Amino acid sequence: xxxxxxxxxxxxxxxxxxxxxxxxxxxxxxxxxxxxxxxxxxxxxxxxxxxxxxxxxxxxxxxxxxxxxxxxxxxxxxxxxxxxxxxxxxxxxxxxxxxxxxxxxxxxxxxx
Amino acid sequence: xxxxxxxxxxxxxxxxxxxxxxxxxxxxxxxxxxxxxxxxxxxxxxxxxxxxxxxxxxxxxxxxxxxxxxxxxxxxxxxxxxxxxxxxxxxxxxxxxxxxxxxxxxxxxxxxxx
Numbered sequence: 442x443x444x445x446x447x448x449x450x451x452x453x454x455x456x457x458x459x460x461x462x463x464x465x466x467x468x469x470x471x472x473x474x475x476x477x478x479x480x481x482x483x484x485x486x487x488x489x490x491x492x493x494x495x496x497x498x499x500x501x502x503x504x505x506x507x508x509x510x511x512x513x514x515x516x517x518x519x520x521x522x523x524x525x526x527x528x529x530x531x532x533x534x535x536x537x538x539x540x541x542x543x544x545x546x547x548x549x550x551x552x553x
Numbered sequence: 554x555x556x557x558x559x560x561x562x563x564x565x566x567x568x569x570x571x572x573x574x575x576x577x578x579x580x581x582x583x584x585x586x587x588x589x590x591x592x593x594x595x596x597x598x599x600x601x602x603x604x605x606x607x608x609x610x611x612x613x614x615x616x617x618x619x620x621x622x623x624x625x626x627x628x629x630x631x632x633x634x635x636x637x638x639x640x641x642x643x644x645x646x647x648x649x650x651x652x653x654x655x656x657x658x659x660x661x662x663x664x665x666x667x
Contacts, residue, residue, distance in 0.1 A: 445595075472654070483557075483644060483658035484596065528595050532654065541586070541656070543595030 443467045445544035447529055452550045453519055461514045461527050461547045469534030475503050475514045476528040478546065484528055487514070516549075524551045555579070557659035559645050565665045566635055574630040574662045578647030585628050586648075586656060587620055589641040596644055602628060603650060635666045 445465045453459040465473070472491040476484035490496055490505035490512060502515040514527055526546040533542060558577040566572050578585050583604055588596035598612040602622045610620075617635075622628040632639055642663050646656040 474655070476658075483660050486655050486657065489655060530595070541598055543588075543597070545593075546595045 443533060443542045445529055445531060445542055447544040447547045449545070450548045450550070452552060455519055455521060455551055455553050457519050458515065458517050459519060459549065461549065463512045463529030463544055465510050465531045467531050467533040467542060470507060470531065471534060472532045473505055473512050474530040474532070476530060478526045478528060519551050521551050521553065524549060557645055557647050557657055559659040559662050561662060562660065563663045565667065567667050568635060568637060570635050572632050572635055572664065574643050574664070576628045576630070576645030576659060578626065578645070579657055582647035582649055583625070584648045584650035584654070585622060586646040587628070587630050588644040588646065590644055591641045637666050640664055640666045
């Protein structure tokens, strides 16, 4: 089976740093994605990891450890507009091709 | 360029009716995905097309759900005999199906079954 876990909610202060964790158990692994989703809107792509290590992109960084089935998204210099849900998704291997499994999402609230 | 578009943005229907939801992917993207998302949950995979064929339909919940992509571009998700439990936001995504295979999502269709 496939299972992805994330904390349900997190709160942080404007200007601070926050780390959102994701653990996964999937049948096969072919990459891990982080998406941001504002309320009522479509998910937008943030980052992609397929090898172990840290990927940095501006204020956002994402880390992957395949042996531990673990990833985190690090958000620096938080801004009010970062209040959103953050979705972890793992690309596995289905019987006939590829499929993505999304976690439940972590709702982040950034407070002034 | 234009992103993924979906129509209608909202659909209200009665239990037992048939509905069609349309997705226009980004031009040139060969891979197309359908998901549905309930409030407070992550998107749930339904079906994946590579070109015209359904490469993975393992997420379709039952035989009331069907999707087509006859010319390898626009896709239609069809739901027969709708039930109240089908109410959700239906998201479509497309990708180049390259090495990183980043998916770009449309705005979704909010389906409400009364």
